Amino acid sequence: MNILFMGPPGAGKGTQAERIVSEFNIPHISTGDAFRLAKSQGTPLGLEAQKYMDQGLYVPDDITIGIVRERLQQPDCEQGFLLDGFPRTTAQAEALDEIMKSLGRELNHVINLKVDRDLLLARLTGRRICKSCGSTYHVMFNPPQVDGVCDKCQGELYQRTDDNAEKVGTRLDEYVTKTAPLLEYYEAKGILRQVDGEKEIDAVSQEIQSLLRGKA
Numbered sequence: 001m002n003i004l005f006m007g008p009p010g011a012g013k014g015t016q017a018e019r020i021v022s023e024f025n026i027p028h029i030s031t032g033d034a035f036r037l038a039k040s041q042g043t044p045l046g047l048e049a050q051k052y053m054d055q056g057l058y059v060p061d062d063i064t065i066g067i068v069r070e071r072l073q074q075p076d077c078e079q080g081f082l083l084d085g086f087p088r089t090t091a092q093a094e095a096l097d098e099i100m101k102s103l104g105r106e107l108n109h110v111i112n113l114k115v116d117r118d119l120l121l122a123r124l125t126g127r128r129i130c131k132s133c134g135s136t137y138h139v140m141f142n143p144p145q146v147d148g149v150c151d152k153c154q155g156e157l158y159q160r161t162d163d164n165a166e167k168v169g170t171r172l173d174e175y176v177t178k179t180a181p182l183l184e185y186y187e188a189k190g191i192l193r194q195v196d197g198e199k200e201i202d203a204v205s206q207e208i209q210s211l212l213r214g215k216a
């Protein structure tokens, strides 16, 4: 099953992806995670991506497309994958079509998580992530049992440097101008499904699973 998660920053893509990939046993491919890893390792890719990420801007298409092209060719993607945070521009969506065609595959589901802008701001500024396993929490909406400590691996939780009110504004603007128009692109292909991302985390997961299993 080849799945795409769409939705603005903070819509819950990463949170839901964690659950869906363990349920369907497919790799979770997040371009944001890939850039953050490269950044923490100080690779040339990471240093280049950092220039844009630190401002809340999108990383240029050629860099981003190159990463996804390489990743989708790995053997663990043969049984399917979940793409989270890519494509974010029309050029990326067209490149993905071309990559899928060259691999003789097609996208099965595009799930759009819908969440209002005010709620996104609250979600992003309260987000905390585990340094060790990458699990996502929220200080109010999904708190860990012990403040600052991951429930799953006892790792330390941190706040992303771009999860502050100023950067969030720029990131949401990038989404509105460059990514929201892509919904029409997938609507026209007849594979776009809308999910209310404002419901509780478990309720959203159930709705997504029903859609993926063809029960909704």
Ligand code: ADP
Pocket (backbone or CB within 6 Å): 007, 008, 009, 010, 011, 012, 013, 014, 015, 016, 123, 124, 126, 127, 128, 136, 137, 138, 139, 141, 142, 197, 198, 199, 200, 201, 202, 204
């Ligand atoms: P995205 O990957 O789309 O940027 P995340 O999955 O990281 O979004 O979620 C952003 C924040 O919102 C996190 O702190 C997460 O714990 C919280 N969150 C995610 N889904 C929900 C939900 N359905 N209800 C309340 N909070 C949520």
Ligand code: AMP
Pocket (backbone or CB within 6 Å): 009, 031, 032, 033, 035, 052, 053, 056, 057, 058, 059, 060, 064, 084, 085, 086, 087, 088, 089, 092, 162, 171
């Ligand atoms: P995310 O973790 O999905 O919120 O992404 C964090 C940041 O990484 C974004 O604000 C962008 O700077 C960059 N990024 C992630 N995915 C993409 C993409 N598909 N295109 C351009 N930039 C991206």
